[in-house]
Amino acid sequence: MLMLGPIGFTAPLLLTALIALPVLWFLLRAVPPAPLRRRFPGVALLLGLRDAEVQTDRTPWWLLALRMLAVAALILAFAGPVLNPQQGRTGDGPLLILMDGTWADARDWPARQDRVQGLLAEAGRSGRPVAVAVLTDPSPAAPEFQSAEVWASRLQGLSPAPWEPDPDRLAQWAGALDGGFETYWLSDGLDRATRAPLLSALESRGPVSVFESPRPIHALLPPVFDEGEIRVTALRSPASDPAEITVVAHGLDPAGIERELAQVPLSYPAGADRAEGAFSLPTELRNRITRFQIAGQRSAAAVSLADDGLRRRKVALVAGAADREGLELLSPLHYLRQALEPTAELIEAGLSDALLAAPDVVILADVARLSLSDSDALAHWVEEGGLLLRFAGPRLAASDVSRAEEDRLMPVRLREGGRAVGGAMSWGEPKALRPFAETSPFYGLPVPEDVTVSAQVVAQPDPDLAERTIAALADGTPLVTRKPLGQGQVVLMHVTANAEWSTIPLSGLFVQMLERLAVSTRPAGADAADLAGTTWVPERVLDAFGTLSDAGQMPGIPGEAMAEPEIGPALPPGLYASDDRYMALNVAAADTTLMPAQWPQRIPVEGLTEAEETGLKGMLLALAAGVLVLDLIASLFLSGRMRRGAVAMIAAIAFATLTADRSMADDEFALEATRTFVLAHVLTGDAQLDRVAEAGLRGLSQRLFERTSVEPAAPVSVDLEQDDIAFFPFLYWPVTEGQPVPSDAAYARLNQYLRTGGMILFDTRDADVAGFGGSTPAGRHLQTLAAPLDIPPLEPLPEDHVLTRTFYLLQDFPGRHMGRGLWVEAAPPDPEAVEGMPFRNLNDGVTPVVIGGNDWASAWAVDDRGLPLMPVGRGFAGERQREIAYRFGINLVMHVLTGNYKSDQVHVPALLERLGQ
Numbered sequence: 071m072l073m074l075g076p077i078g079f080t081a082p083l084l085l086t087a088l089i090a091l092p093v094l095w096f097l098l099r100a101v102p103p104a105p106l107r108r109r110f111p112g113v114a115l116l117l118g119l120r121d122a123e124v125q126t127d128r129t130p131w132w133l134l135a136l137r138m139l140a141v142a143a144l145i146l147a148f149a150g151p152v153l154n155p156q157q158g159r160t161g162d163g164p165l166l167i168l169m170d171g172t173w174a175d176a177r178d179w180p181a182r183q184d185r186v187q188g189l190l191a192e193a194g195r196s197g198r199p200v201a202v203a204v205l206t207d208p209s210p211a212a213p214e215f216q217s218a219e220v221w222a223s224r225l226q227g228l229s230p231a232p233w234e235p236d237p238d239r240l241a242q243w244a245g246a247l248d249g250g251f252e253t254y255w256l257s258d259g260l261d262r263a264t265r266a267p268l269l270s271a272l273e274s275r276g277p278v279s280v281f282e283s284p285r286p287i288h289a290l291l292p293p294v295f296d297e298g299e300i301r302v303t304a305l306r307s308p309a310s311d312p313a314e315i316t317v318v319a320h321g322l323d324p325a326g327i328e329r330e331l332a333q334v335p336l337s338y339p340a341g342a343d344r345a346e347g348a349f350s351l352p353t354e355l356r357n358r359i360t361r362f363q364i365a366g367q368r369s370a371a372a373v374s375l376a377d378d379g380l381r382r383r384k385v386a387l388v389a390g391a392a393d394r395e396g397l398e399l400l401s402p403l404h405y406l407r408q409a410l411e412p413t414a415e416l417i418e419a420g421l422s423d424a425l426l427a428a429p430d431v432v433i434l435a436d437v438a439r440l441s442l443s444d445s446d447a448l449a450h451w452v453e454e455g456g457l458l459l460r461f462a463g464p465r466l467a468a469s470d471v472s473r474a475e476e477d478r479l480m481p482v483r484l485r486e487g488g489r490a491v492g493g494a495m496s497w498g499e500p501k502a503l504r505p506f507a508e509t510s511p512f513y514g515l516p517v518p519e520d521v522t523v524s525a526q527v528v529a530q531p532d533p534d535l536a537e538r539t540i541a542a543l544a545d546g547t548p549l550v551t552r553k554p555l556g557q558g559q560v561v562l563m564h565v566t567a568n569a570e571w572s573t574i575p576l577s578g579l580f581v582q583m584l585e586r587l588a589v590s591t592r593p594a595g596a597d598a599a600d601l602a603g604t605t606w607v608p609e610r611v612l613d614a615f616g617t618l619s620d621a622g623q624m625p626g627i628p629g630e631a632m633a634e635p636e637i638g639p640a641l642p643p644g645l646y647a648s649d650d651r652y653m654a655l656n657v658a659a660a661d662t663t664l665m666p667a668q669w670p671q672r673i674p675v676e677g678l679t680e681a682e683e684t685g686l687k688g689m690l691l692a693l694a695a696g697v698l699v700l701d702l703i704a705s706l707f708l709s710g711r712m713r714r715g716a717v718a719m720i721a722a723i724a725f726a727t728l729t730a731d732r733s734m735a736d737d738e739f740a741l742e743a744t745r746t747f748v749l750a751h752v753l754t755g756d757a758q759l760d761r762v763a764e765a766g767l768r769g770l771s772q773r774l775f776e777r778t779s780v781e782p783a784a785p786v787s788v789d790l791e792q793d794d795i796a797f798f799p800f801l802y803w804p805v806t807e808g809q810p811v812p813s814d815a816a817y818a819r820l821n822q823y824l825r826t827g828g829m830i831l832f833d834t835r836d837a838d839v840a841g842f843g844g845s846t847p848a849g850r851h852l853q854t855l856a857a858p859l860d861i862p863p864l865e866p867l868p869e870d871h872v873l874t875r876t877f878y879l880l881q882d883f884p885g886r887h888m889g890r891g892l893w894v895e896a897a898p899p900d901p902e903a904v905e906g907m908p909f910r911n912l913n914d915g916v917t918p919v920v921i922g923g924n925d926w927a928s929a930w931a932v933d934d935r936g937l938p939l940m941p942v943g944r945g946f947a948g949e950r951q952r953e954i955a956y957r958f959g960i961n962l963v964m965h966v967l968t969g970n971y972k973s974d975q976v977h978v979p980a981l982l983e984r985l986g987q
Contacts, residue, residue: 077686080150087145091138097231133704140697147690164199164251165189166272173370173657174258174287175230176614181678182256183225185281190225191252194218201251205268206231208243215251230614232370232657233637240264244271247943253278256678259287260307267864269673280675282667288315288364289371289658293349295380298347302362302374305663309343316365319349321358327937331355333365343664353415359383363616373616375645379590383431385410385589386417386424390436390465390955402435402463405575409584425451431589432456435567436463438471440479449478453556454837457650459589460560461567462527481538481553481562483530500524501543506603510540511586511649512550512640513628514603520579523549525571526564532860541583544982552584563586588650601629604648611644612657618644660716749963750786750798751927754809760787763804765939770959772936778877778960780967790816795823800966801830804927807847811855821860829966830987832856834923837887848923861919865896873917876964878957885924885955886942916966929955 079085087573142632146163167186169175175182186202193200194217201213204450237434244267259282291303302317317444318333329650332355336345349356359380361638389402403418410416414431417424421444422431432448440448452458458479460466472480500522506512529535529548540548540561552561565572574580586604604627608621627641629648634643635655646653669675749771751763774780783912788795795801796819824830867873867883871894874880883892895917929952931939942952 078152080152080386082149083085083625084145084149087847088142091142094141095134095138106417110738133701136697136701136704140694143694143697147687147694151690153684153686162198163276164194164201164249165193166213166215166251166253166275167202167221168272169202169204169228169252169254170235170258171206171228171230171261172234172258173230173232173614174260176369176616177221177367178283178285178286178678179230179615181283183228185256185678186225187222190218190222194222202228203243204228204230205235205240205243206233208235208239210239210242210246212246212248213251231639232614232643233639234262235264237640239266240268244268247271247275250276252276254281255279257667259283259667261667265667266430269670278673280669280673281678282675283678286310286313287371287444287664288367288369289662289664290317290364290374290656291658291662292374292654292656292660293362293376293380295382298350300351300356300380302334302336302347302349303665304338304345304663305658306315306338306343306345308666309338309341312340312882313338315345315367315717317347318363318365319351319359320363321355321360323358325949328360329937331359344843353382353384361618368615369610370616370643371657372616373612374656374658375618375643376614377652377654379654383414384417384427384429385414386419386429386432388405388418388421388424388432388434388437390434390438402461404568406433406435406567407579409575409581410589414589421448430457432458433458433567433589434458436461436465438465438469440622445479449555452479452558452560455557457558457588458555458560459587460562462562462564462571463566474534476897478555479560481551481560482535482548483532485528485530501547502533503549504542504544504546506541508603512541512583512603512799514601515582515586517578518579518739521573521577523565523572523574525566529564571734586649586651601633604629604632606632606646606648606653608642609645609647609652611642612980680831717880728746746783746784747780747967748798749800749802750781750788750795751802751804753787753789754804754806756806756809759804759806762931762940763787763802763927765931765933767802768929769930769932769936769939770956770963772932773930773956774960774963778964780963790820795819795828796826799828800963801828802831802927803832805832805834805848805852805855807851809851809855817858821858824860827916828918829916829962830919831926831962832919832921833926834921835887835928837885837889837891837923837925846923850919856919859919863896864893864919864921867894868897873920873961873965876961876968878961880957880961882954882955883922883924883958884929884951885922885926885958886928886940887924888951889922889924891922891924893919895919920962924955926955926959930959 167189169182169186190200194322198218199215200218200221201215202225203209203213210723241264253276255272255278257280269278287307289305291305294301300319304315304317306313314335314337316333316335319331320328321331323329332349332351334349336347338345351359359376361376362374383533387403387406407416416430417427419427419441421432432451448458466484470486471477472483473486474483476483491748501524502519502522503517505517506515508819523543526543526547526549529539529551535548535551538551539548540552542548549564550561551564552559565574567575569575574583579935605626607626610618611621611624612618621644627646631641632646632653637643637655641655643655643657646655680837749767751767753760754763764785764787771782771785774782786798788801789796801823820830825891832852834846834852836846838850839846869881874892882888928940929942933939938952942948942955943950
């Protein structure tokens, strides 16, 4: 094959005919010999006369050029031109196809699979044995070379992993390589320390070729809360031209549905690999965020999960006594403020007012008695999942709270008076803390030697005291006790919140204990000491494509491993929980960098995609034919003959072309509509309404696929003036006030559609304003639209109509609006009623029209991710309304497809009676 740039010729010898073109040019321009001149007197009579038509004595140059172009096109066409011809790879012997298989491969994984499929096909044609390996999951043994067909059948089972190759496993795999083979390496484009030794090992076995995608790689670093803003940073590799991306914050709305809460654009300057931006959100919205994601990027590194390091908990502080003037260090709340202000939002108010602010934690510092109303409200708040943390003090020690009987807002019963140095129960010396037990939330925290307790309130030795003790003094006396209350818990520190009874508030242990109790927000970048002794259970994990899924029964992870995590099969990225605390492990850490892979000059590097091979012979033959037609037309015009005929020829050619295009378009529409069951909606001319209608039918199609045996394809938009509606058993027609009235031809097709079993659902979408009728603009316009239609008599939907029980048992048919104003074909005047049957034999067929105004499409509508697009009602009641709307849609479609099969059950008694005879 001869290659001239991107074009190859399968028969290049025919190109030598192009040499004859100059010869042909001179032949066509040749002038015949000059005539002999003879004087003839009669010629004088012809002087001054002019011919009616003037004819040139030679062919114009532009017409010659046109003919040369036609001949050249024919020569080139028969030479077999091919654009981007696929050059078969030369080589024999075993072939190893290597894939990195990391999260960076996920952004174009289908293209990588297609590339591997092409390489396997080439190897199969050459009879080469092939092995395919993924570096994120290497086999400990040497690669197994098999036929290309075997690996082609396994290719769809390969998938990338949300981590990078393990160096130890990679070294083991490289050491197991033996024999000679050629390697095709599909690289993810990132540089790492394991590349050079692996490349050296592969080159020792044979030649290596690399395939890389030119698309940039993006990663999103963990968000950081700083000065009231959430700062996000994105990385890219390689750093090239200026670019802009969008980071989207996703979170749960009050109904528990994940939505897009905010977005911010990030710009990469030219040559920069880093872009930064900030979200400025109120606390309530910020605490709802579950993840950040780079819009349009499909990889685990483009997702950054949010955890306790981002959320600032609301903590209500309530003291039993006012601060003493000039004695700030003796204030019951001073040390709590110092410990919590950097990581939490503090609320200092009366208890009733604080509960109205919906805090996450309520701290009572030396509060003994509460009013009955405050006690009931606080207990209810704890039972709903709140955390009540109480500190002891003189007031609590002197009161009779939780003495004879355990108070519901105290974890244990208390002895009178407490314990203090120099009193009746003097210890002699302050006591140190006992190391925390494994069952304690404080397990793993080091106990400083200078932390001592000089006074406390003492718990009664009840049978469950040991179970409720989570921290104790060296002599075993309880220091911190806890009990569950409903979905929440009550915790009591048996010392004061200031330094009067202990030195705990003066130490770093105080902050760590508050953190372990989930009182404060976990600081970003917790170290091993903070996490020691904890166990973290994965709740949701990320795959390589950035999709969150349930973690299932994965085992817990020790806190020490979470401090310096090594993302891998045993520790996948995701959201981990320990008690009430959450920690996110993201693919991209704060110190992550993206460096493009650097390959030696000796290694050939190609792109992932190959240009599609395109034959040019047909195009050149068409060009030659077109040029010859132009030559013919030009010749006719130059000769002055058949001018009208030439114009008619041009018009005929144009008409044939347009007709062919329209015919092809009609065929494609018919194939698409009849390949499977399709829901369709009528185009109204209102772009927004048409989009909602399409989204509504898409949502209804999904519910049909999930709940029934009907598997609809994507919905179709129908233009009544051009499209054939006979392919669709069901049409959804939203009615607008300004919708144009169809033409007579369209009405003819509509009437034929209704007479042959089709159904139209007319939706005026005005049930929130008025019931069905002519009282609204949409209702009045519906009367205008429906006037030329052959619609049978209508009636409000009877309670025993087949439509109320086709699939679900229904009596209400809400959409986005409530209302039961549904009109269908009227029943016969004497419908049969059979004893024992719950309904009559109504409508011996499918009602051709259903009319209502509940805006069903808005209730059915979903976005591209399958989430509801439009709000319906409020809270659970709204979601219930949406569910009933889906059920009505399913009943409607099943009624269209199955007709009156349920109504036919009224004949069952008669059939059984006949069989008995």
